[in-house]
Amino acid sequence: MTKTTRERELVDTFVELADTMVSGYDVVDLLHRLVTRCAQTLNVAGVGILIPDADGNLEVVASTSERSQLISLLQLSEDQGPCVDAYHSGEPVTVVDIAGIQERWPRFARAAGELGYRWMHAIPLRLRDEVIGSLNLFGDHAAALSADDALAARGLADIATIGILHERAFREADLARRQLQRALDSRIVIEQAKGILSHVHHIDMDAAFHQLRERARSTQQKLSDVARRVIEDATEGRSAPGGVTDDARPSLIDRGSPEVRAPEARGRQDGDEKTS
Numbered sequence: 001m002t003k004t005t006r007e008r009e010l011v012d013t014f015v016e017l018a019d020t021m022v023s024g025y026d027v028v029d030l031l032h033r034l035v036t037r038c039a040q041t042l043n044v045a046g047v048g049i050l051i052p053d054a055d056g057n058l059e060v061v062a063s064t065s066e067r068s069q070l071i072s073l074l075q076l077s078e079d080q081g082p083c084v085d086a087y088h089s090g091e092p093v094t095v096v097d098i099a100g101i102q103e104r105w106p107r108f109a110r111a112a113g114e115l116g117y118r119w120m121h122a123i124p125l126r127l128r129d130e131v132i133g134s135l136n137l138f139g140d141h142a143a144a145l146s147a148d149d150a151l152a153a154r155g156l157a158d159i160a161t162i163g164i165l166h167e168r169a170f171r172e173a174d175l176a177r178r179q180l181q182r183a184l185d186s187r188i189v190i191e192q193a194k195g196i197l198s199h200v201h202h203i204d205m206d207a208a209f210h211q212l213r214e215r216a217r218s219t220q221q222k223l224s225d226v227a228r229r230v231i232e233d234a235t236e237g238r239s240a241p242g243g244v245t246d247d248a249r250p251s252l253i254d255r256g257s258p259e260v261r262a263p264e265a266r267g268r269q270d271g272d273e274k275t276s
Contacts (some may be wrong), residue, residue, distance in 0.1 A: 031062035053131035086122035193227035
């Protein structure tokens, strides 16, 4: 493959991967595309990507073949090899001759040799100080990765890093949006319940909110749950306790309940009782 052809393939690869990173994209599909194009463009025997799971254990997320996946899994089970080393150190690890690493990674070197691999190049997936995985290239021909190809592989590793972090940020932003929407929905419910209590008991909105909060605290329920019960009771015409499990306690919408009278009304009643 000529240099011009290689450059054209790299440009096509970057364009394809960039086009794939749209809202809601499948990051696993993106990484599989990346390892496939990486193997084709750089003419290597296999490519695999490792990222940590929720417990911090490295797992294979994309691989061009069972052979490259097998060697990656072997590295994980033995906790040794260029892929693991690149992830932990945050620096690229190049093995120009598998046979020459017998002392450093003996079991890995033996297994890699049996599978026909002759060299490896592992690149950390990192953004500044954060390392989120490694991109790993396996070669079965004599010539190891050239300096130009290593630079191209670095660019592909950056694409993988961006893809993973972008997808993570999208999920986190989506979660934040859902949490915010739930908060807004809860606030609407609380405002509706305040309006009901204010109307039924002729109290102001502050007093109504105070009654909701007191009921939530005394029953150890969420304020929004108590508010929903008030709305349900009012809608269905019930006088059941508003969000309270103890039926002996009065409902928030029970007109006869001293709990829900406005403070000034209670004071007037107390005064009347003293007068009488």
